[in-house]
Amino acid sequence: MPTSPPPPASPCPSASPPALSRGLVLLLAVACGAAVGNIYFPQAVSPLVATGLGVPPDTAALVVTTAQLGYAVGIFLLVPLGDRFPYRPLIATLLGITALSLLAAGAAPELPALLGASVLVGVTTVIAPVIAPMAAGLAPADRRGAVNGTLLSGSLGGMLLSRAAGGALGEWLGWRAPYLLAAALAGGIAVLLARALPTTPAPTRQRYASLVAGPLRLLRTEPELRRSCWYQAMVFGAFQAVWTGVALLLTSGTYGLGAQAVGLLALVNVATMACSPLAGRKADRRGPDAVSLVAILDALVSAGVLAGGVLGGAVGLTALVAGTLLLDVAMSAGMVANQVRIFALRPEARSRLNTAYMTCGFLGGSLGSWLGARAYTGLGWLGVCALVALLTSLALGRHLAHRRRTVTRPSAARPGTPPAP
Structure with a gap:
């Protein structure tokens, strides 16, 4: 009696991504927060740098x-290396x-050495944009948004906590202390991740020049x-505009508070x-576009709430707290939705996709801070609120x-017309 041929061999086990445990996700979120914090705590210690190194505040x-x-x-230059x-x-x-x-920054004897170390x-410290595409590849498709949201929570925590902790530690122990503590934290996390991260193959063998040019090609195609990228550039630009302006508002005569x-x-x-x-989780269930719309509308509403900050006193502070809370939620939710959308495009090019996305978002944030x-x-402050309304209206x-x-x-297609490839 003839027998049926054996079934085809199953794919190599290495083709399946390793499991991404809850503990590893939390460790990666801490790594994202520590790395992102390295570019935000200097905002709180720059006045202390001016005093410690004897330079003008604007130079510090x-x-x-x-x-x-x-x-x-x-x-x-470095995030595409993840591919x-x-x-x-x-x-x-x-x-x-x-x-x-x-460590070099914390030991810098003069401002030029500190500036050089700050560049390095x-x-x-681009750990967060490297980790995000890795996690997207390791997480199941139906958990990708939730995992990305947890990582973004870590990044936001680093962004927000580093300013407060850096300022308090700098006031207590001097401007060098935040740099030295951040160095110890980065070194410790490096050791932990070197042991905890799974072994993953490289998605591609393309040359470095091709990888660096890849984000530009992806933006075109x-x-x-x-x-x-447009959503993120506009909303993050509004976010940076508010946090630049609110520092000027709180230290002005309207409030007379310190840094x-x-x-x-x-x-x-x-x-x-x-x-x-x-x-x-909402992006996983309802799709990223629904979350993007809510985030953009949230940012637009925040402009009106923030305008109350011009009143000063307890009422003005309440408006600033509520408005910045709304805007922070909009920025974080929008970023989760955007990354869920782009990571579904080309699995083999997630790092290059994230490079294009983060670069555009960062450029929008830099422009927003300057504006x-x-x-x-x-x-005045109402001008900042009007700028937030304009940027979020462009996204909407x-x-x-x-x-x-x-x-x-x-409905524009004629009956019988085949769909476009």
Whole structure:
């Protein structure tokens, strides 16, 4: 009696991604927060740097600028390496170099040395945009949004807590202490991740030049990537405009508070960390576009609430707390939705997709910060609120135009016309 041929061999087990445990997700979220915090705590200690090194405050503020510029360079030059090298040695190496750079910054005898070390810190602390595509590849498709939301909560926690902790520690032990503590934290996390991360193969063997050019090609060929980049650039630009302007408002005659008040306001908004996993679960169930729309509308409403800050006193502070809370939630929820959308495009190019997305978002944030300072100088706090309304309206207009095209496209096709490839 003839027998049926044996079934085809199953794919190599290595083709299935290793499991991403809850404990590892939490460790990765802590790593994201520690890395992101390295480019935000200098905002709180730059006045202390000015006093400690005997330079003008506006000159000392260059430590913030150089770290941010270094971060942009690192996103563009190093994040694409996640598509070329295994993640475990790449992440551990970047964290190790970040720790050494932070040590050099903490020991800098003069401002030029500190600025040089700050550039290196910014370039190598791009851990969060490296981890996000790795986690997207390891997580099941129906949990990708939730995992990404948890990682973003860690990043937001680092962004918000680092300002308050850096300012308090700097006031207590001097401006060098936050750098030295951050160095110890980065080194410890590097050791933990070198042991905890699973072994993953490199998605591609492309040359480095091709990888670096990849984000530009993806921006040209992937309309969903361009749309996500536009949303993030506008909302993150509004976010940065507010946090630049609110520092000027709180230290002005309207409130007469010190620089630590900005850190305390950021500390209040740590509550937004709980919203990112929720946004991720909603994106998993209802799709990223629904979450994007809510996030953009939330940011638009925040502009009106923030306008109450011009009143000063307890009423004004309440408006600032509520408005920044709304805007922080909008920024984090929108980012979760955008990354769920782009990571579904090309699994083999997630790091390059994230490079394009993060670079565009960071450029939008830098522009928003610059415009926010100019708006406050020329028009006061209401000018900053108007800028937030304008930027979020541009994001909303793009979203509504996309929905209109999506709805009308099927009806525009003639009966019997095959769908476009």
